[in-house]
Amino acid sequence: MHPFKTFEGRVCPLDRTNVDTDQIIPKQFLKRVGRKGFGSCLFYNWRFDEHGNKKADFVLNKPEYAQSSILVARDNFGCGSSREHAPWALQDYGFRAIIAPSFADIFYNNCQKNGILAIRLDPTRVDELIRRGATEVFALTVDLEQQKLSAANFDEHFEIDPYQKEVLLKGLDEIAMTLTYEDEIATYEKQHETVVH
Amino acid sequence: MKPRTIIEKIWDQHLIHEEPGKPDLLYIDLHLVHEVTSPQAFEGLRINHRPVRRPDRTFATVDHNVPTSENRETKDAISKLQIETLQKNCQAFDIELADIYSPHQGIVHVIGPELGLTQPGKTMVCGDSHTSTHGAFGAIAFGIGTSEVEHVLATQTLWQKRPKAMQIKVNGNLGIGVGAKDLILAIIAKYGISIGTGHIVEYTGEAIHNLSMEERMTVCNMSIEAGAKAGLISPDQTTVDYLRGRRFAPKGAAFDHAAQKWLALASDDGAHYDRTLEIDASEIQPQVTWGTNPSMGASINDLVPDPESFDDEEKRQAAQKAIAYMDLKPGTPIHAIPIDVVFIGSCTNSRIGDLRQAAEVAQGNHVHEGVRALIVPGSYQTKKQAEAEGLDQIFKEAGFEWREPGCSMCLAMNDDIVPAGKRCASTSNRNFEGRQGTGSRTHLVSPAMAAAAAIQGHFADIREFTAIH
Numbered sequence: 062m063h064p065f066k067t068f069e070g071r072v073c074p075l076d077r078t079n080v081d082t083d084q085i086i087p088k089q090f091l092k093r094v095g096r097k098g099f100g101s102c103l104f105y106n107w108r109f110d111e112h113g114n115k116k117a118d119f120v121l122n123k124p125e126y127a128q129s130s131i132l133v134a135r136d137n138f139g140c141g142s143s144r145e146h147a148p149w150a151l152q153d154y155g156f157r158a159i160i161a162p163s164f165a166d167i168f169y170n171n172c173q174k175n176g177i178l179a180i181r182l183d184p185t186r187v188d189e190l191i192r193r194g195a196t197e198v199f200a201l202t203v204d205l206e207q208q209k210l211s212a213a214n215f216d217e218h219f220e221i222d223p224y225q226k227e228v229l230l231k232g233l234d235e236i237a238m239t240l241t242y243e244d245e246i247a248t249y250e251k252q253h254e255t256v257v258h
Numbered sequence: 259m260k261p262r263t264i265i266e267k268i269w270d271q272h273l274i275h276e277e278p279g280k281p282d283l284l285y286i287d288l289h290l291v292h293e294v295t296s297p298q299a300f301e302g303l304r305i306n307h308r309p310v311r312r313p314d315r316t317f318a319t320v321d322h323n324v325p326t327s328e329n330r331e332t333k334d335a336i337s338k339l340q341i342e343t344l345q346k347n348c349q350a351f352d353i354e355l356a357d358i359y360s361p362h363q364g365i366v367h368v369i370g371p372e373l374g375l376t377q378p379g380k381t382m383v384c385g386d387s388h389t390s391t392h393g394a395f396g397a398i399a400f401g402i403g404t405s406e407v408e409h410v411l412a413t414q415t416l417w418q419k420r421p422k423a424m425q426i427k428v429n430g431n432l433g434i435g436v437g438a439k440d441l442i443l444a445i446i447a448k449y450g451i452s453i454g455t456g457h458i459v460e461y462t463g464e465a466i467h468n469l470s471m472e473e474r475m476t477v478c479n480m481s482i483e484a485g486a487k488a489g490l491i492s493p494d495q496t497t498v499d500y501l502r503g504r505r506f507a508p509k510g511a512a513f514d515h516a517a518q519k520w521l522a523l524a525s526d527d528g529a530h531y532d533r534t535l536e537i538d539a540s541e542i543q544p545q546v547t548w549g550t551n552p553s554m555g556a557s558i559n560d561l562v563p564d565p566e567s568f569d570d571e572e573k574r575q576a577a578q579k580a581i582a583y584m585d586l587k588p589g590t591p592i593h594a595i596p597i598d599v600v601f602i603g604s605c606t607n608s609r610i611g612d613l614r615q616a617a618e619v620a621q622g623n624h625v626h627e628g629v630r631a632l633i634v635p636g637s638y639q640t641k642k643q644a645e646a647e648g649l650d651q652i653f654k655e656a657g658f659e660w661r662e663p664g665c666s667m668c669l670a671m672n673d674d675i676v677p678a679g680k681r682c683a684s685t686s687n688r689n690f691e692g693r694q695g696t697g698s699r700t701h702l703v704s705p706a707m708a709a710a711a712a713i714q715g716h717f718a719d720i721r722e723f724t725a726i727h
């Protein structure tokens with residue numbers, strides 16, 4: 062995983078609550094065995110009509126949001142299926158941070174494991190970003206080290222678990238890190254050797 | 259000792275490492291694997307030259323993609339590749355696989371309990387959100403993403419923050435014709451799809467205690483639809499009785515010893531929950547969802563709601579979008595909604611008890627003209643059991659299709675698809691836009707309600723239906 066660095070990116074407002082992972086990446090794209098290339102399938106049924114033509118009114122299809130790297134949405138983003146294809150698709154499309162008042166647990170974890178910063182923000186501040194994003198193309202600076210979001214006339218601190226922050230900032234290989242606890246795992250296994258199948 | 263919930267008891271038992279400012283390192287007893295969320299995890303192991311730490315604590319099957327036709331031939335080349343990839347991975351990493359022609363094949367959350375792999379007190383994970391199903395046995399079971407699948411394969415552990423505990427207490431008893439599916443749909447309709455976020459839910463109360471194991475699985479299965487990390491029910495005699503004699507359950511004296519330990523896991527009186535909700539089971543009516551998330555539900559005798567009736571602006575907009583997608587008119591009686599397709603299956607409702615309920619409704623009746631109705635047993639074992647009881651004959655005579663086991667139309671990754679614009683009464687768990695096929699419209703119901711809809715061609719109150727027919 063690459064270390065997460067401070068960046069400035071364009072905001073894309075997605076004015077919806079309860080965006081589920083079936084919408085983020087529909088099931089017909091889950092049959093692949095790799096991690097790459099899912100960006101073209103992101104929000105497929107919202108972006109394309111039944112003939113594969115772009116739907117002009119969907120926010121991602123509007124030219125001014127084409128290069129966005131920060132997605133802002135409403136409550137309970139990423140609910141439903143555990144498919145990690147959802148963050149893979151968001152990342153492959155170019156999103157590096159997602160802002161919402163709340164996220165579904167598994168999705169939040171999946172973002173973390175892929176170096177995408179999921180930021181929980183007060184609903185009124187999210188509302189402000191969405192309204193502003195709808196009328197004006199603007200960029201936001203995301204500084205994980207300082208836990209700060211900033212833009213012209215916008216400054217906001219955000220909370221993140223210190224451990225999760227460290228993993229993202231360093232781009233840690235979590236498995237390699239866990240394997241340094243090998244002795245403890247082995248001891249646990251010896252003490253709890255129950256019948257397995 | 260301070261009274262503890264079952265959640266705390268299991269958590270404490272599985273703690274390998276604990277340190278302030280960090281999540282806990284938790285031991286995982288059992289890892290279930292399927293073809294869709296695992297290929298990239300095995301690939302990660304290969305790239306880093308890592309073995310699977312405990313193949314003996316890992317069990318795999320193919321379910322999401324598999325065809326449910328009799329010859330089970332996968333026509334779709336990409337699905338085929340995914341199935342073959344799992345076969346190769348299981349062979350290379352020495353993992354037991356209930357393959358497509360195996361007598362143990364089935365939906366991962368149906369075969370775990372059926373084989374006795376699922377047991378009280380275990381920590382269990384699977385790259386699938388409905389892993390919460392296994393909590394019915396008093397296990398901490400939750401869904402994980404593919405990176406975590408790789409982590410568990412490599413280390414048999416996960417870093418997890420201790421979740422909060424929520425109690426949902428269901429007082430009284432469910433009325434006749436009202437089942438576990440109605441109960442969980444009613445809970446989600448009442449409290450919404452994010453009420454459980456950050457929590458493990460323990461279901462308690464008289465109504466829960468009186469449910470069979472299969473019904474408990476239906477309830478725990480849909481905990482994720484309430485946003486919960488997991489759902490569980492403290493083990494009792496019903497749990498013990500279900501597990502006796504199962505393939506992977508302990509045998510003889512070891513079973514009795516295990517049973518004692520299991521029963522001791524039940525939450526102590528006076529244990530602390532971060533939040534408690536209480537509902538009265540006797541008030542619950544048969545449920546049907548009208549919208550595009552599981553909380554958009556109503557009782558069979560209700561009307562499709564008018565979005566204007568929601569006082570919250572966000573809810574109003576969401577209801578408007580949902581009703582437009584579902585092509586419904588506000589004010590239409592729920593029972594008058596016509597149906598094109600009926601799907602009885604999925605990890606929520608494809609067990610033998612579910613099939614028996616549906617068969618009872620189907621017996622002596624016939625599927626309505628123009629309706630396609632599928633029965634997809636959750637596992638090969640369930641299918642055999644149903645056939646031994648003659649349920650397949652009842653269904654076939656009534657005009658239902660009797661299929662081979664798999665996830666099937668629950669997410670329509672195989673050929674079982676609801677065509678665009680068609681309306682399906684489904685016993686599955688998600689009514690998201692396009693879930694059962696692009697442009698498809700899903701109404702979530704219980705197996706009995708689905709069978710009744712198949713026969714009437716529209717929804718029907720199962721309580722009256724049974725009285726008339």
Ligand code: SF4
Nearest residue numbers: 388604605665668669
């Ligand atoms: S039946 Fe449906 S919900 Fe259950 S595991 Fe299969 S796809 Fe997922």
